[in-house]
Amino acid sequence: MSLLVVEGIRAGYTEEVDILQGVSLRVERGQIVSIIGPNGAGKSTLLKAIFGILRPREGRVLFDGEDITGTPPEDVVRKGISYVPQVRNVFPSLTVQENLEMGAFIREDDFTDRIEEIYEMFPELRARRHEKVGRLSGGQRQMVALGRALMLDPKLLLLDEPSAGLAPGMVEMVFGKIREINDRGVAILIVEQNAREALKLSHHGYVLAMGKNALDGPGQELLHNEELARLYLGGV
Numbered sequence: 001m002s003l004l005v006v007e008g009i010r011a012g013y014t015e016e017v018d019i020l021q022g023v024s025l026r027v028e029r030g031q032i033v034s035i036i037g038p039n040g041a042g043k044s045t046l047l048k049a050i051f052g053i054l055r056p057r058e059g060r061v062l063f064d065g066e067d068i069t070g071t072p073p074e075d076v077v078r079k080g081i082s083y084v085p086q087v088r089n090v091f092p093s094l095t096v097q098e099n100l101e102m103g104a105f106i107r108e109d110d111f112t113d114r115i116e117e118i119y120e121m122f123p124e125l126r127a128r129r130h131e132k133v134g135r136l137s138g139g140q141r142q143m144v145a146l147g148r149a150l151m152l153d154p155k156l157l158l159l160d161e162p163s164a165g166l167a168p169g170m171v172e173m174v175f176g177k178i179r180e181i182n183d184r185g186v187a188i189l190i191v192e193q194n195a196r197e198a199l200k201l202s203h204h205g206y207v208l209a210m211g212k213n214a215l216d217g218p219g220q221e222l223l224h225n226e227e228l229a230r231l232y233l234g235g236v
Ligand SMILES: Nc1ncnc2c1ncn2[C@@H]1O[C@H](COP(=O)(O)OP(=O)(O)OP(=O)(O)O)[C@@H](O)[C@H]1O
Pocket: 013, 019, 037, 038, 039, 040, 041, 042, 043, 044, 045, 046
């Protein structure tokens, strides 16, 4: 059974317009799957529809065999999906430690050990645990966002443009962390402008264009697809 199945989703922000016009995809357990495509294709909208921020008008979202279509975000997180939005994914006026604690908002058990694990994964954050996140670099803020999303020990992580706006060295660091998180058994569905880098570490990739599935295949195959390279990867 696939971990995540999205079947024929139609969704939009107003009654009149369907931004997503019947999109389907799958994420198998332990996989990294990327969604690429031009600006405005509906990539962020798709993540919002999976996470329950937008209620699909048609289609289904199955997680771990359970129909979660239209389930609100606060219940979706309880089922094991965490989401890191494209913007405003940290609380800048709170410290690193407070941001991580906020990530555990629905945990009633002692999560001290989990915070320690997160600091082991991101040693730079431990050193800055009492600093306000607004004072950190873009790369460090992205680590806080990832760490916060991991506090609930999700089975699936939804990441919207985690490398956007970062310096090249930081982009590499973020992709390295994503691979490390995946090595620990967390499946990842990632939206990326940095399509080439994302496909390199993806088991499978989907190209979305104008709210529809355009193409999909194993990451390595898409990397070597000439049409895709011409359209979305900036040449072969
Ligand atoms: N909150 C919103 N209200 C109304 N329309 C929206 C909203 N957010 C996005 N849209 C519209 O939905 C369409 C798809 O946007 P979406 O953000 O999903 O694209 P995207 O593929 O993530 O693009 P980008 O690469 O620029 O992040 C766009 O036409 C956009 O203008």
